[in-house]
Amino acid sequence: MVKHLIPNTLNEALEALSKHPYQIIGGGTDAMIQYRNHSDLSPRFKAHVMYIMNLKALQGISSNDAAIIIQSMTPLETLNSHALVPPLLRKVILEMASPALRYVATLAGNIVNASPAGDALVPLYLWDTEVVLQSHQNSRKIRLSECITGPKKTGIRADELLTQIIIPKHDESGHYYQKVGGRRADAIAKISFAGTYKINNNTLTDIRMAFGAVSATIVRQRDIENMIIGLNINDLSTKIEQLQAAYAPYIQPIDDQRSNRVYRKQVALNLIADFINHIIKEASRP
């Protein structure tokens, strides 16, 4: 028999986890589908199940000098309307699933599900986001990009919960986001792209780019970003082809029921160009 546990406190949850492995359910919008069964039958869970959506300790958004801290079970819809949440992340969330889903779905669920097409991962990678993994006795903080190790794979141990998402404060002049789905709402991304940039006195002082659904995990390459950091805005347009060539080896999409690799690759390259052109256009505004 599958045992179902609804802990009342985070401590109770972590203590239970220290004794037994549990299938964690947050909003359940990925897990319930993954373990779905034929109609009228209960889900095909392979382990005992723990529901953590109601834990008060895992709800809320706060900030300090350095970062914005999102408690892991805060629903996406709450993030969507919260002033502390970076506008780019809100833009991304607004294009995730449908309103009904967003009232239960969480950022932690999107992270731990570790889909190459997970929408929220794309901006989170841009910001070098960290996650806090807590067990009964311990707590560790690691980079999100280290936490996710492959498609549907993370380095989270069976006795750990993801409790916090820490987004370093980030100074930007602007950002850019494109989710390319099969339709304009409620679609899984065929490819997605987010970028931010910072301009000082016509010099590009920072630029970041991340790609979703083009590889086993989100693609972000600081070395390629560095190629153009420090350049004068007027020189950017000459660098587009070079950037595209640099990213090309990292963009290794697949053929599936939603799209094909040729399209995904071409669009990814187009988005790089569009992002750079966007920066140039924005920078030339009075």
Next chain:
Amino acid sequence: MHKDISQSIHKLDAHARMQGKAQYVGDIDIKGMLHAITLRSPIAKGIIKAIHYPPLPSGYTIIDYRDIPGKNFVKMIFEDWKIFAEDTVEHIGEPIALIVGEDKRVLYDIHDKIICDIQPLEPLFSYQKSVIDYQFTKGNPDPVFKQAKKIIKETYETGYQEQAYIEPQGFIGYPETAEKVTLIGSVQCLYYVKNAVVSALDTHPDNVRVIQAAVGGAFGGKEEYPSLIACQLAIAIRKTQKPIKLIFEREEDMSVTTKRHPSKTTMEAAIDADNNIVGIRAKVALDGGAYIGLSGVVLSRALIAVTNAYTIKHLAVSGDVFKTNTVPNGAFRGFGAPQMIFAIEMFMHHLAKQLNQDPYSFRMQYLAKQGDQTSTSGLFRDPIIMPKMIQKATEMAQFHDKVKAYKTMPNRGIGMSYFLHGCGFTGSGESTHINAQVKLRKDDHDHVYILVAAVDMGQGAKTTLIKIVSHTLEIPIEQVHFDYPDTDDVPDSGPTVASRTAMIVGGLVNQAALEMKSLWQSKTPLEVIKRYKQPEWIVWDEKTFQGDAYPAYSWGVNIVEVEVSPITYQVNIIGIWSVYDVGKALDETIVLGQADGGTAQGVAYGYLEVMVHEQGQLKQKNMTDYIIPTAVDMAPTQTHLYDNPFALGPYGAKGAGELTLVGGAPAVAMAIEMAIKKPIKKIPATPEYIMELMHDDDH
């Protein structure tokens, strides 16, 4: 009481549906009920060597072809579609057996232990094996093509489309007596189901009763397919003598039920020295899937639509249904017309361009006029008001200004389609195949009951039929009733298909109401029966495709405006404008509802909805992967209706259900074509296809 019938009232089934009170098959439970699940072929083609069943717990039963009292086929047109696979399997998902019992967990456990020993054979997926071929001519095409100055040829392709009704297929049934089986189902055609089950059980018609449950959408998907599972279930009920429910899950439904036929159409035009089209040759190929089912009828309706809303003097038209080892394709709103109308509309547009003519004026020249000969050499008897409709549509959309502007503005396009739709069954089908009968019954409280087999699947039949009776008898709406039909109670008024319900069934109901009015005596029960009588002027030769293919035509114009992203190649629909002639709207809101839904489904067929198979396995099997438009994807629609009453329709009404779908695809495809400046010859015009076109410099 004397108000215009078009004036809308509240849709009479809306409250029950919104409040969750409507009883769908899934909502109905019967004490002691068993469940049935289906064992299916895992491969596309093979010879069944043996099916090894595990020992069954008591109360669990397997039903397969050996249990069929009658012949092993679903009675439709040909004796080809098997109720259960027997010696061979012809497509992935073909039903082999039902597993029946009380606990679904046990059923799936048994299912997973069954070993199918099937010897695989090489499946066929290309257009090679013709199982039906039709051809006809109009005028004298051969000499015209011989003397032509120029012959222009193009080929057009269309893909699958899934009906995507909200409620999957399902039935619940029970033994009424040892002999008699009652089935309650989500169906469009009660008597199709009844006749198929009578044949499968090899029993007297009195021993089969079919009742309609609330139907959560159908779009043609519940025309012939329900007959298959009704036969299976009836056989199981007869054998077990227990109530049983058989209801599909979404993924099962999408993987195994009928789709719109993929097609490939080659069009050739004979052009004279003055750049006029003097003749057209068309050759249509439909992918029928593993069994013919209704594919022949779909083909014939496609062929008849060859010149759409135009008149062309000389025609040579032919087509085939090809058998492939894929899910059988079948009925879908539009029934062959969407494929053909896409081909002819794009062809007319492409001809104009290749002849260096303005597409708008070029196409206008060929528009059909009252008194012209139809594609099958019948007569367009009734007034055709297309010029007025086109004028209105172009004004609403500012079409001409936009065409001019988008010649130089990149990534924007606007497209316009003209179309007609034949209402009712083809030719003499209404009298030879259907012979509809309707009944009106008045009780001693002067309440009137409409007894017909028509199904309200959301399209509004309940409301419009009640309105007709209420208006004609001049009694309040509340005094007229139309309950879910039951074959023990209602005569066979024919299937709920072919845009025939308002015009044909509604027409008969109106005649019955008129007769009832003349015999009306308050507080006295009365019954009136009316039978369909074919107008004498309809002459149709089914073999040669000559004569009047339909008693009447509805007409339409769609304009679609798009923006195509040069970065992502995605299409954004900016606006949709439509003008329709449906004779007379029996309820304006209901027709506008059909218009919005129909154009959404038709436009999406043209650019959005993708379904493909790989080695016979459909790749999109749920609503996440099979993309249909959301409200965000649709643009604001503006629709105008013109009255053009048809003498034989109730209050002048013609068909409206399919018309609104058939023109969407060419309109959006033409708009995309204008935006990317490359010809579109295939739908859906997905971003992946648009990218190929934009990067291909040969065109």
